Amino acid sequence: MQLIDIGANLAHDSFDADRDAVMHRAANAGVVQMVVTGSSVEATQRAIELSRAHPGVLFATAGVHPHHAADLTAEALPALEALARDPAVVAAGECGLDYFRDFSPRDLQRRAFAWQLEIAAKTGKPVFLHQRDAHDDFIAILREHRAGLPGGVAHCFTAGEEERDAYLELGLAIGITGWINDERRGQHLREVVRGIPPDRLMIETDAPYLLPRDIRPAPKSRRNEPAFLPWVVRAVAAARGETPEVVAGYTTATARAFFKMGSDPNC
Ligand SMILES: [Zn+2]
Numbered sequence: 001m002q003l004i005d006i007g008a009n010l011a012h013d014s015f016d017a018d019r020d021a022v023m024h025r026a027a028n029a030g031v032v033q034m035v036v037t038g039s040s041v042e043a044t045q046r047a048i049e050l051s052r053a054h055p056g057v058l059f060a061t062a063g064v065h066p067h068h069a070a071d072l073t074a075e076a077l078p079a080l081e082a083l084a085r086d087p088a089v090v091a092a093g094e095c096g097l098d099y100f101r102d103f104s105p106r107d108l109q110r111r112a113f114a115w116q117l118e119i120a121a122k123t124g125k126p127v128f129l130h131q132r133d134a135h136d137d138f139i140a141i142l143r144e145h146r147a148g149l150p151g152g153v154a155h156c157f158t159a160g161e162e163e164r165d166a167y168l169e170l171g172l173a174i175g176i177t178g179w180i181n182d183e184r185r186g187q188h189l190r191e192v193v194r195g196i197p198p199d200r201l202m203i204e205t206d207a208p209y210l211l212p213r214d215i216r217p218a219p220k221s222r223r224n225e226p227a228f229l230p231w232v233v234r235a236v237a238a239a240r241g242e243t244p245e246v247v248a249g250y251t252t253a254t255a256r257a258f259f260k261m262g263s264d265p266n267c
């Protein structure tokens with residue numbers, strides 16, 4: 001199986017001590033390529049540096065997470081756009097709206113989101129989207145900008161059929177994390193994931209977050225990492241009545257086409 005983790009926060013400081021070992025375990029688990037999430041200007045710079053150090057294996061996104069939306073000023077925009085144009089960057093974002101935590105005021109979240117959709121349109125890169133408890137505003141802003149966007153993926157999708165269908169109607173792809181491995185809060189997702197066409201479905205760990213709950217033995221650190229992506233594949237496969245190999249095949253093809261990645265040079 002060749003897998004692509006489309007959402008790994010590998011620039012996160014929880015990987016500072018053993019990042020090389022984490023990457024080796026990922027490779028041994030069949031995770032041949034990873035998209036390193038940029039969630040702030042600084043994290044984006046680190047994601048780009050990591051990607052340059054591992055060409056063809058790591059790729060970066062360039063964006064500001066809604067939690068940090070208040071930090072994205074009009075003055076900071078040209079620098080973010082320049083980062084988005086970097087050849088190592090395969091998507092704009094992570095950007096969107098998060099009204100669950102409300103770490104940044106909502107009006108600033110909406111402004112930062114719209115700005116980053118403009119960057120995606122200007123740079124011709126697809127957008128890596130985050131949304132929590134903000135569906136109506138999120139869809140309204142996306143609709144306004146949709147015509148100029150080359151594409152988008154709703155990452156870490158955890159919602160229901162209605163939101164799934166709204167995203168699919170807008171032409172978005174959907175990213176599934178280990179949320180689906182959770183026998184309690186992920187139960188509904190096992191039904192919802194069946195309605196996503198293979199050419200719109202991608203998989204991600206969102207490491208170091210969202211450790212799949214069914215990993216045995218459970219890692220003592222509770223830290224998630226890309227090597228655990230096969231657990232997500234197996235949960236998606238079980239939910240859809242497919243083999244893990246089939247799910248691996250189309251999610252990898254979908255990710256390569258969406259992010260315009262070449263094949264891993266080491267394979
Ligand atoms: Zn997110």
